[in-house]
Amino acid sequence: MKLVMKFGGTSLADAERMRRCARLVQENAGPEGAAAVVSAMDGVTEELWALAEAAAVTGPALVETRLASLRRRHEEAAGCLGGVDRVTQLLAELERLREGIGAVGELTARSRDAVLSFGERLAAALFERALALEGLAPATFTGGEAGLVTDERFGEAEPLFELSLYQMGERVGRALGEGRTALVTGYIAATQHGVTTTLGRGGSDYTATLLGAALGAGEVWIWSDVDGLMSADPRLVPEARLLEQISFAEAVEMAQFGAKAMHPRALEPAAERGIPVRMKNTFNPASPGTLISGGEASGTVARSIHLVQDAGLINVTGAAMIGHAGTAARVFQTLAERGINIRMISQSVSEAGISLAVAGNQLEAARAALESALLRTRAARRVEADREVAIVAVVGSGMRGVPGVAARMFGAIARRGINVIAIAQGSSELSVSFVVSRAAGPEAVRALHEELVQAPGG
Known part of the structure; x- marks a missing residue:
């Protein structure tokens, strides 16, 4: 070939x-x-x-x-x-x-x-x-x-x-x-x-x-x-495993959360043409590396656990937001105009609050921009910033359509006494991300890896 x-x-x-x-x-x-x-x-x-x-x-x-x-x-x-x-x-x-x-x-x-x-x-x-x-x-x-x-x-x-x-x-x-x-x-x-x-x-x-x-x-x-993609950062989880095969969709999700993987854009031509991509180590060529392909590999419920420590959380709240069309769009537009990328979004069903995770070095700029755009017009009552947070993400196609995964995930977190501040999940069910305190981030990763990757039948 x-x-x-x-x-x-x-x-x-x-x-x-x-x-x-x-x-x-x-x-x-x-x-x-x-x-x-x-x-x-x-x-x-x-x-x-x-x-x-x-x-x-x-x-x-x-x-x-x-x-x-x-x-x-x-x-x-x-x-x-x-x-x-x-x-x-x-x-x-x-x-x-x-x-x-x-x-x-x-x-x-x-x-x-x-x-x-x-x-x-x-x-x-x-x-x-x-x-x-x-x-x-x-x-x-x-x-x-x-x-x-x-x-x-x-x-x-x-x-x-x-x-x-x-x-x-x-x-x-x-x-x-x-x-x-x-x-x-x-x-x-x-x-x-x-x-x-x-x-x-x-x-x-x-x-x-x-x-x-x-x-x-x-x-x-x-x-x-490096040998390929790992199930977690080995510096945080010594038991982390080499992922021998993942799907293109999983690779894209992992890259979004900071894995040492290919940029999502770089995967598109291979994914569209069905050409497998193999990540290999120049200094250990005998290792099989990680194969990224169109198929979904069988195995654990979660493929990998990730920690994003360079993060900050913005909470926008106010009764005026309830039932008011366009508030979320205004929030997103305000941040987009200032070149601030949103890493994660969580909104309550009551529509009384929106939580946004951004890069830590953009947190103050995001807070100032939203205060100027929303408080002056009373579109929101309060804009709060929290820089002492981290994002934890669980990635894996094995979660799709499987009941009880969320219970196992948050049960593992709770047993370590870790509080979850905000949660987000896409409709693809390929990943779940949530915000915890920065100090609790590494322990959350270890707890999830033990429960969803290392455990028998994980």
Whole structure:
């Protein structure tokens, strides 16, 4: 089968690790060939972001210090792998771009994307050499050269789906047909006019699943520094287990609650085309990893328990809210206008109160915005904020349609003397989330894992 393998920044942190990843490509490529997608070397995207910001507002000395660090790291890897000339050429291009930003004293979103693209372009130049050292014949593409076309929302570009799949299938598929190993930069793409864009968070994973969909791959493998998804954070629950198989829907839910999983957007192409995604550990390749597929794995009622500690709770209350159409919409609109994301919503049947969980660093902004919008017009009587809270989430398709799950869940919490402040559940029954005090969060996770995952018949 055709195989697409994406390697993250920690997997490509230096020349030795690149050689390790190249061997994984060589060992796993079947008769139909393999394509590799690469991220920037570990920490390089952050360095480039800081470089771009500094180029617009500071003098050349600080900028040159950052450039020297990037140059030293990539030239050192190139010295081990070969390909020094290509790395030198790319670094010279980056230097010219930096000079242009400094000359105008302004960093646009378009210019930032151009700077950030060098992380993946440099990594691809190095990984091309690593593949060649393993006896493979790489055909290297930037995302745009591979056919990945996006709109012009720089920094968070959205692919033109059908056009991108067609072009990537044609161009990358042709290289595979010639017996070559395709190598594509993750994260970066281009507009229809050829201007470089970036795909935002999870962009390299997104590139990999788009490429898998375009090629009709048998599987997409995401290589990182962990064995796969766990049933809980092992730091909180030493008994946490590796999840060998989960559904796409479960993976999306887990990602929403902070699991070290793929960004939900990156799963869409694979889910739509029914292409399994396997998460594997570069440093423990014998581990089966976690398989994400369309089927629902049998097993425990809950697949995983999550804790979100960076959270705050807003309570909006008042008799004027009862039976008054549009109050909830006004609350949501007020927060949306200020770019505040709502993580969880709970409303009483009486309509006298709405509880909203937001990120901890947005709590005060949310409170101030809602007070201004609602108290002045008496649409609500009180807006209260509580920063000493955490969100606990239970995820698993095994809960769907099973009576008694809620009783077991809240019984386990109650036996530990933990008070539940607010509760939310979607109609899909894939997850239940609730708010507890921040201090009680870790104990709540352990109680639920013991009851719903570890217990016999859990």
